[in-house]
Amino acid sequence: MAYRGSRLVFAASVLVAAGSIGANLLAHGNVVPQAVDTSALPDIVGGNDTYVIKNPYRADAKVYAIAQKIGESAYGQNCARCHGLEAISGGIAPDLRYLDKGEDGDEWYIQRYHKGSVRDGKVYMPAMGDVLGQKAGWAIRSWLDTKHEE
Template sequence: MKTLISRTAAALVLACGVAGGAATVFAHGDVVPQAVDTSALKQIGKDWLTTNPYRKDPKAIEIGASAFNQNCARCHGLGAVSGGIAPDLRYLPLGDEGDEYYTNRVINGSIRDGVTYMPKFDGVLSQEALWAIRAWLETVAEP
């Protein structure tokens, strides 16, 4: 009887550990934005531009791809292919129209009913980093 209780207790501990581990794996939680090195790009300054100065710039696209993977992919998916947490950014409009939507979201974030769906990135990542991400997004755009 004592052995049966010990085995049952061990199984219960193991089950709790697996369940607790699964919760950790699937938890989103708070994340710290990762710094983006934009020293290789022409510096823009603090005043937000209305159109992307780095459109089709190969260095900006390279920096933007890395910056996206470090700061955006956890919600918007690797390659900007959303897994359902946040919008699939491959379908943003291209050019100036998409730039307007993009800047509104990255500057102001998205809060509905007091719930933050996307944090504000203005002041967290530089304008250069955010435009580099936008330059990369246009390279993975879907029609």
């Protein structure tokens, strides 16, 4: 009886350990995207089906300012956990302040945002585009412009 009892205890503690590993994975690995309200921004022709390769919000100062504000909070909720608060990376993921500036860096940026990064079946960065949408992607890019460093 004593033997069976301790086996049960053992099994239960393994379950608890497995549970906390699961919770850790959830906290660090699996990303739960936070919806971004982009209704204040002009729609992009092509919606979420066709991505443009240049930031459509940069040309109009008023729109650009709105985009930066939306992008700041969208970044904080969806990107900061890996890329760092205020876009200053702690080393887990690339430091996005050093992306190429302006249109030169737009295409690379939006491609990563849209599709994420998967190599040899391993997800380095989850795809964000299909969940958050193209408008949120360019809003975040607009805010990142304000953090750019050479």
